[in-house]
Structure formats: structure tokens, C-alpha cells
Amino acid sequence: MLEYSNRLSAKEYCELRSAVGWQQIIEEQAQSGIEHSDFIIACRDNNGIVGCARVFWDKGYIAYLADVMVKPEYQKQGIGKRMVNECISFIDRQLKDGWRIKIMIVSAKGKEPFYEKFGFEIRPNINDGAGMQVWRTR
Numbered sequence: 001m002l003e004y005s006n007r008l009s010a011k012e013y014c015e016l017r018s019a020v021g022w023q024q025i026i027e028e029q030a031q032s033g034i035e036h037s038d039f040i041i042a043c044r045d046n047n048g049i050v051g052c053a054r055v056f057w058d059k060g061y062i063a064y065l066a067d068v069m070v071k072p073e074y075q076k077q078g079i080g081k082r083m084v085n086e087c088i089s090f091i092d093r094q095l096k097d098g099w100r101i102k103i104m105i106v107s108a109k110g111k112e113p114f115y116e117k118f119g120f121e122i123r124p125n126i127n128d129g130a131g132m133q134v135w136r137t138r
């Protein structure tokens with residue numbers, strides 16, 4: 001049976017990264033990221049971790065949805081959708097009268113249609129430029 005909770009270990013997080021084929025980050029850095037997330041949702045079954053998603057929010061108008069991962073053998077069962085909806089609900093609960101919060105996501109290649117179902121708009125579009133990124137390493 002699937003169970004959802006708001007806790008995630010660095011080990012589980014790294015296991016998920018590896019399961020979805022993402023480049024690994026060291027456990028210390030994973031732990032720091034988890035500790036400083038504003039909201040985390042994780043899904044498990046009897047065999048362990050199945051998926052996760054997390055949100056950072058600046059306590060103002062910008063939030064970032066990151067690390068939406070579902071193990072390949074559990075995909076297409078509504079788990080990703082449930083976790084993203086939990087993240088969006090977290091943000092909705094922060095809204096005060098007259099507030100607007102923009103949730104950003106950088107979609108993995110080909111996953112845009114998954115996010116469009118929640119109302120995310122693809123960039124660039126007629127009004128907005130492309131999302132951009134730069135890596136810094138040491």
C-alpha cells in the first residue's frame with residue numbers, strides 16, 4: 001500500500017535520483033537541500049521509497065518546485081500527480097488576501113505535458129523569455 005508523508009532521508013533522495021537516471025549529488029548536499037526545503041512530500045510502499053517532490057518558497061511571491069521523481073516501475077499510476085498537487089496545496093495555504101505566488105519549475109525534457117496538466121505554462125512564450133540556468137561547481 002502506498003503511504004505519503006513529509007519526511008525524506010538523503011539516502012532515499014539519492015536512491016530516487018539514481019532510479020530516474022539523474023546525475024548523483026553527494027549525500028551531504030542532498031541532506032542540506034532536504035533540511036532547507038519549505039515543503040517535502042514522499043511516497044513509500046513496503047519496499048521503500050517510491051517518489052518525492054519538494055518546494056522552496058521565499059515567503060514572498062516566488063516558489064520553486066523541484067525534484068519531482070517517481071521510480072520508473074511506479075510511474076503512470078497517479079503518484080506524481082498526487083505529489084505535485086500536495087506541493088501546490090502547500091503554496092495555496094500560504095496565500096494571504098491580495099497575494100500572488102508564482103511557482104516555477106524547470107521541466108525535464110519531454111515532461112512538459114505532465115506539468116501543463118497543473119496549469120504550468122511553457123516558456124518561452126509570447127510574453128516570457130526562456131528559463132535559463134548556470135551551474136557553479138567546486
Ligand SMILES: CC(C)(COP(=O)(O)OP(=O)(O)OC[C@H]1O[C@@H](n2cnc3c(N)ncnc32)[C@H](O)[C@@H]1OP(=O)(O)O)[C@@H](O)C(=O)NCCC(=O)NCCS
Binds near residue numbers: 078081112117
Ligand atoms: C514526470 C513524472 C514525475 C510523472 O510521474 P507519474 O507518477 O508517472 O505521473 P502520473 O501517473 O501522476 O501522471 C499524471 C498525469 O500526467 C500524465 N503524464 C505523466 N507523465 C507524462 C509524460 N511524460 N508526458 C505526458 N503526460 C504525462 C499522465 O498520463 C497523467 O495524465 P491524467 O491525469 O490525464 O491521467 C515521472 O515520470 C518521473 O519521475 N520521471 C523521471 C524524473 C523526471 O523527469 N521528473 C520530472 C522532473 S522536472
